[in-house]
Amino acid sequence: MSECVFQRYRHHVLAIVRELLPDVAEETLARVELTPTRDPAHGDMATNAALLLAKAPAANRRILQPIL
16 A cells, blocks of 8 residues: 555544544644554554553543544
8 A cells, every 4th residue: 555545544543533532632643653554464554543542631531432
């Protein structure tokens, strides 16, 4: 997959995060990555968004729990 595809989907991930958690710091969002999986059996893409958001001070776990 091209880098362009990963960037496009990263923008979708960021848009969803901003909608669900509008108070999340831009510094946290800047660290969100979308990359190819290490093992193709795990799908095409992986993101670290859940890990970063769980640590974010603005993270409301009641909102995140059903999504994660």
